[in-house]
Amino acid sequence: MSEVIKKTLRYAASFFLIVTLNFAFPRLMPGDPVKNLIGEDVYVSETVMEELRAEMGLNMPLYNQFTAYIGDLLRFDLGYSYHLHSPVAEVLRERIGWTILFVGVSVLLGTVLGTLLGAYSGWKPETKANRLVCYGFIALSCTPPYFLALLFLEIFAFKLGLFPFKGFYDIPTPENIMYHMFLPVTVMTLFSASRNFLIMRGSVIQEKGQLYALYARAKGLYDTAILFRHVMKNASLPIITLLALDVGFLFSGALFTEIVFSLNGMGTLIYDAIIGKDYPVLQGSFLVIALAVLLANMLADLLYAVADPRVRRPA
Amino acid sequence: MMQEEAYIRERPRKWKDFLAHNLNLDIRKYKRNLKKLNRGGLFLFTFFLILALFPSLFAPYSPTERFIPYEAPSTAHLLGTNDIGNDILSELVYGARISLMVGFASASISTLIGLMIGLFSGYFRGTPDELLMGFTDVVLIIPKIPLIIILGAFLHPSIWILILVLGLLSWESIARVVRSKTLQIRETGYVKSARCMGFSSFHIMVSDIFPNLIHVLLPKFMLATASAMISEASLSFLGLGDISMKSWGIMLSFAFSRGGFIRDMWWWYLPPGICITLCVMFIALMGFGFEGREKENGKRGVDSE
Numbered sequence: 001m002s003e004v005i006k007k008t009l010r011y012a013a014s015f016f017l018i019v020t021l022n023f024a025f026p027r028l029m030p031g032d033p034v035k036n037l038i039g040e041d042v043y044v045s046e047t048v049m050e051e052l053r054a055e056m057g058l059n060m061p062l063y064n065q066f067t068a069y070i071g072d073l074l075r076f077d078l079g080y081s082y083h084l085h086s087p088v089a090e091v092l093r094e095r096i097g098w099t100i101l102f103v104g105v106s107v108l109l110g111t112v113l114g115t116l117l118g119a120y121s122g123w124k125p126e127t128k129a130n131r132l133v134c135y136g137f138i139a140l141s142c143t144p145p146y147f148l149a150l151l152f153l154e155i156f157a158f159k160l161g162l163f164p165f166k167g168f169y170d171i172p173t174p175e176n177i178m179y180h181m182f183l184p185v186t187v188m189t190l191f192s193a194s195r196n197f198l199i200m201r202g203s204v205i206q207e208k209g210q211l212y213a214l215y216a217r218a219k220g221l222y223d224t225a226i227l228f229r230h231v232m233k234n235a236s237l238p239i240i241t242l243l244a245l246d247v248g249f250l251f252s253g254a255l256f257t258e259i260v261f262s263l264n265g266m267g268t269l270i271y272d273a274i275i276g277k278d279y280p281v282l283q284g285s286f287l288v289i290a291l292a293v294l295l296a297n298m299l300a301d302l303l304y305a306v307a308d309p310r311v312r313r314p315a
Numbered sequence: 316m317m318q319e320e321a322y323i324r325e326r327p328r329k330w331k332d333f334l335a336h337n338l339n340l341d342i343r344k345y346k347r348n349l350k351k352l353n354r355g356g357l358f359l360f361t362f363f364l365i366l367a368l369f370p371s372l373f374a375p376y377s378p379t380e381r382f383i384p385y386e387a388p389s390t391a392h393l394l395g396t397n398d399i400g401n402d403i404l405s406e407l408v409y410g411a412r413i414s415l416m417v418g419f420a421s422a423s424i425s426t427l428i429g430l431m432i433g434l435f436s437g438y439f440r441g442t443p444d445e446l447l448m449g450f451t452d453v454v455l456i457i458p459k460i461p462l463i464i465i466l467g468a469f470l471h472p473s474i475w476i477l478i479l480v481l482g483l484l485s486w487e488s489i490a491r492v493v494r495s496k497t498l499q500i501r502e503t504g505y506v507k508s509a510r511c512m513g514f515s516s517f518h519i520m521v522s523d524i525f526p527n528l529i530h531v532l533l534p535k536f537m538l539a540t541a542s543a544m545i546s547e548a549s550l551s552f553l554g555l556g557d558i559s560m561k562s563w564g565i566m567l568s569f570a571f572s573r574g575g576f577i578r579d580m581w582w583w584y585l586p587p588g589i590c591i592t593l594c595v596m597f598i599a600l601m602g603f604g605f606e607g608r609e610k611e612n613g614k615r616g617v618d619s620e
Binding site (some may be wrong): 006009010011013014017018021025026029030031036138139141142143144145146147150151154158245247248249251252255256259270271273274275277279282283285286289290293294297 | 449452453454455456457458459460461462464465466467468469470541545548549552553554555564567571576579581584588591592595596599600603
């Protein structure tokens, strides 16, 4: 039980840290906080600046500002983007659905692909084909995600003309969306599979040295039966931990892939915000992504408890 | 049955051979491959290191010298020229130094922080351990790249700030590994006797525990370098890099944003990308190799007991 309390405390602390960071950035960074809060390229007169300063409460003591900030957050008020002329929360709401769909599909596919291939490769690590696959995945995991995306875009969209190179859809039908999403999803799937593959491979190599695998062999089970019915279950536990830690990493990978393929998700939003120095949008995006990662970690903890009975039982 | 089990426990080496034979797993062959991997990585990495240390030996021109822009590969310019007429091969050679420097410098920072936090919390245990590891867990959850993006956007980074930020944000996994290893080492005989003889905690940490941590630290350091290089390349792609220091990431980003991609100039955008991938891969392979050897040593230790 104390484990649960400890976990909850840590998540609460993480949440608090994220919110505090988000609060502190525009106020502590060099430059005028008003400029930092509305974005640098917005031109306003001195009087408007002073009005904004009063309105945003920047002349109040810090703890008053903090409580006001928390109050805004509770009302889902993430500030106003002067570049896009709309509240940040609204902009984010439009974009985040696509990104979550994109990340979700590719992580799911990548996990399945990486786990299966990794299990096979770990079972017989010394065969030529498996070693080749292993080198391939190591190379993939060492490639910056956006370079991989660029290569795919160049080869399959420009050179071969098989796929469109821009956007989520021309006409919003499921087939058209799938057609447009194929390349980016492939890139992200490979990217997430490469990480799962390496972990799964090592984990299977380790697990098959255990006595229960030997016992299963002594019972006369076939290789596939030992692998999929006995070894796989135990070997896939590290994958769950990895998935939780990796969500943030995959999320950022997805941002880059979106930029390369000009998909209108969070990635392009952040890219435009960096170029336009649109700080409110950047901050809002960071908050939303960090919270999504936090939630994913909590989910993985729950999943781990379901998958591994040892975690549920008090030791 | 009991006898057999006792037999297996007594002779781990034999048991392993039996296992290898029955599960058609040839561990020795696998190990040999691992070693080859490590050596290959080391060899090729040395090449990049030499490139980074003595760029003037390999680069045909200075990276700032200007020729006709957008030229295709020829004998004079093996990889053509870019948008402002710099020779791309020379740029590539000089970029090695910057990319590697960012990787190693920020990995050094994160390894140092991870080492200190892990050592401290593993050695003293109790409340400091709870607090430090709690803090580590809390920091671990925050997504790094978005955080760096925000910091980068506010700070307009020079390369030093980039190194500092990357280093300060990636020490958590190192701290955890160091801590668990320290927990093991502090129970060994030599640490206990050192404590009985009245050496200070600091002295024990530095001269008894630290030398035994190097084997764990080295692969972690390598992997941290690899991931820092990828992060740097990614940030440069977003335009958050230091334009005055042309790393491979910046070259790639320029090729993307300044027309190399649209003009189909593969000699501009492919080489830096391939260089990043290969260099990161060699460093990671070296790391994997060290890690494998470390596991190997650990097992042998258990066997001989």
